[in-house]
Amino acid sequence: MTLAKVSLMPWIPHVMILDDDPRVLESLVPGFVQELGRGLSQSREIAGLLRRGAAPDDARGPVRVKVSAHGFESSRVESYRYRAPFEVHLHLVRERGGSFELARRLLNQQTFAAVVSDQRFSDDAGGQRAGQYFVAEAARVHPEVQGLLYSAYPRPDDFPSDRFIRKGAGGSGGADDLAEQVVRAVERHLAQPAARAFAQEIGDRGLIYQSESFGAVVAQLFDLAQLIGSADVPSGSRMRRPLPCLLIDGESGTGKRGLAELFHAASDRRSAPLVVASCSELTNETLLRSILFGHKRGAFTDAREDRPGLVSATGKGVLLLDDVHRLPPACSAILHSFLEDGEYGRLGEEEIRRRAECAVVLTVETGPWRERRQSGELPVAFLARVERLLVAVPPLRDRPEDIEAQARWLTRTLSAELGVDLELSDEAVARLQTLTFQESNSRELRNVLERAIYRHYREADQLEWAQVEPFASDGERTARPLAASVASASPSRPPSSASQNDWQRRLRTLAAKILAKGTDLDPEEARTVTDTLFDERFPAAWDAVQSSRHWQSDQPPLPLPLWEDLWRCFAVSWLGGPSPAEKDLGIPANTLRQWINDRESR
Known part of the structure; x- marks a missing residue:
């Protein structure tokens, strides 16, 4: 099957x-x-x-x-x-x-x-x-x-x-x-109510996964829901009590809102509402205070009646502040103060202070959030508060087994909606796993398959790569710069095949095939790039790599997989950390941090 x-x-x-x-x-x-x-x-x-x-x-x-x-x-x-x-x-x-x-x-x-x-x-x-x-x-x-x-x-x-x-x-x-x-x-x-609600919510949200890295994210959310998801509020105490606050960091389309809903379902706040506020709509301080905290009649021109605000409406539930990276800088002080002591006042009645009973989940998009952090526009105290409990979601391109699971699930689900039984070919799955999905991850995968299925569902019972490829333009955009950069850096010359044995010819052909499949180059371009790499680039690096693997003269060389792990550690250290290493290594900083954390915990 x-x-x-x-x-x-x-x-x-x-x-x-x-x-x-x-x-x-x-x-x-x-x-x-x-x-x-x-x-x-x-x-x-x-x-x-x-x-x-x-x-x-x-x-x-x-x-x-x-x-x-x-x-x-x-x-x-x-x-x-x-x-x-x-x-x-x-x-x-x-x-x-x-x-x-x-x-x-x-x-x-x-x-x-x-x-x-x-x-x-x-x-x-x-x-x-x-x-x-x-x-x-x-x-x-x-x-x-x-x-x-x-x-x-x-x-x-x-x-x-x-x-x-x-x-x-x-x-x-x-x-x-x-x-x-x-x-x-x-x-x-x-x-157990928490475990059952958690399992049910994973299915309801369509959080399809097979990878251990995303499974670790799911497990972390469950543990945090048990740790900070309690709706019990200490009574008889007026001590300043920070609100339970969780930050979910991931690229667009990685399912951050679904994970917030998963946190809500696993906590004992599930009987209270999950209330969502989009920070892209909170364009100034007055609007933020009015929507989150409420306002009194007459607090501003259009305030014709009292409004309780989302914090009050949430009660003992969970307040989701979606896309916090879009919040104007001037609003960060208000949000920080609210998260720090859990107290707020409605706009127009500053003399009355109220105490929030909710937990807060924040979501941010990795790239814009990193840019704002590095620019220095966000106060250090604010960052220390909102990043205290961080869940980093790995992008879909780093989870090829999840690409396959989601692609096949989406193909079956979408085709069933059209009344047909459509499968995705193995070649189509393999090619989808090579795409970068930089724009919106799972959302982008769904869009690609949806367009292909709606176009071809009447033609056959299996969706081939040739039918999907026109809608997966990302592969075309990422493949062309590689051919241009390698070929222009060092003009290639056709190698003499007379001096090559059968294995050498086979391996060069295999490398060209792998390169074409991984970058979407046409076969001739892939062969040109492979010749350049095999004849000029790789030979120059061979002696240095082999020498670094022989760490002691009387010891065997380090196994290549071990050497590769050591090299990645060195590269991130040499470049100053995951963020500065992201561009040179071509690996997102969050992925590097996750890799480091995984190795440290083993």
């Missing part, structure tokens, strides 16, 4: 199984994984969220489970093939000495529904009850996570019997029981 045939529900629950014996973890593949997939698909509660709107044939098969190994290498796990798109992610984690460092890191990176641990680890980590202690810790730090013990040892007296699974002889049995208990744990996870 291809991806295009599946109506994908984007909520992806994660499940973790910990043990200190990799053989136990390996024994779960593929038997337990298959049982888990079948069990999840048979649970009406879970399958209803995972496969809402799926065709009958799609909904009957097992849930697709992706398996990852952490802390050990396993050929069995590596050879396991799941069908894309995956709907559940299973993490098999080997913890040496019971430190649980890997497990704690993973819990902070993704949204986990269940954690399964062996009971006993090494003596220096709590001995016979280390696994039980970790399960308790996970539930304390992440209350939505359901904990299970899977052990060959007797159940502790103080541990619930319905959450304990006894391993079979040799530690390899009980897979069916384990799968059933994990399914029940995921059901308990979904029974």
Whole structure:
């Protein structure tokens, strides 16, 4: 079954199984994984969220489970093939000495529904009850996570019997029981209002994803919703209390407003409204104070009656200030004061101070926001307040697996609206993954596919790249400068093919093909650029690169992937940080920051 045939529900629950014996973890593949997939698909509660709107044939098969190994290498796990798109992610984690460092890191990176641990680890980590202690810790730090013990040892007296699974002889049995208990744990996870509302909202907003980087954003939002999303306001205290404030930073079309709605759904403020104010409409201080805080009759010329303002209307809900980067500089002081102490006054009644009960979510577009920060027009105190809790959304071009998932989802959804069953060809998906999507990310992808589908839906049951390409002009705009810059910098001369062996000719042809596919050059231009690179540019750099990989004379050279990571660290350091490195490396500063944060947390 291809991806295009599946109506994908984007909520992806994660499940973790910990043990200190990799053989136990390996024994779960593929038997337990298959049982888990079948069990999840048979649970009406879970399958209803995972496969809402799926065709009958799609909904009957097992849930697709992706398996990852952490802390050990396993050929069995590596050879396991799941069908894309995956709907559940299973993490098999080997913890040496019971430190649980890997497990704690993973819990902070993704949204986990269940954690399964062996009971006993090494003596220096709590001995016979280390696994039980970790399960308790996970539930304390992440209350939505359901904990299970899977052990060959007797159940502790103080541990619930319905959450304990006894391993079979040799530690390899009980897979069916384990799968059933994990399914029940995921059901308990979904029974919690915050988790269920969160999963439902992901689908309602169409936040389709398969990448771990966007999954980390989703997990971060859920954690922040639990941390600062409480609607309880301390009573009997007049202390200055800053408003809960979250900043979502991303390029246009990355779904920032949908993420704000996701935050609202996951917090216990979901029963109160989510109120949206577009900062592009708040063109001066008077208008900002009137719309946000309200006004008294006669406060200005057209104030013919009292108005409460959006802050009052929000109550204990969430106030979304969309596109804060468009707010005039003079308004930043007013907004900063409001966020700093949560107090405000209606326009025309400054003698009365009111206390806001809402939480505030701000969204900014990465490029304009960075320009305003670098220009110095925004006060440092204001930036320190609004950027205290920051969620950076990676652009779509850095998430090729999400481009595929969204493209196939959109093709099926849009064609269904026209009463046809249209698929997207593999070539079209591959070419879409090479586009930069600099203008509006997911919105731009939707526009490209929408135009192609409306134009060609009567012609065939598969949409080819040739039909999509005329509407994807971005590839044409980005490809031409590369040919001009390389060819003009150093005039190419046709290499002599007589001295090349078969491998050299094949690799040069392959490089030209890769270049043409990645830049949309025509084959002849790609061949010209490849000859220039292979004959003049790359040979000049070869000795320097090889020399830098040999860091000690008596040691083997650094592996190339490791060398590439070190080079990126050096480049960002040499250029002074992610922002100044953005232009030279051709990588957005937010992506570089995310890459650095990911490597630091590993």
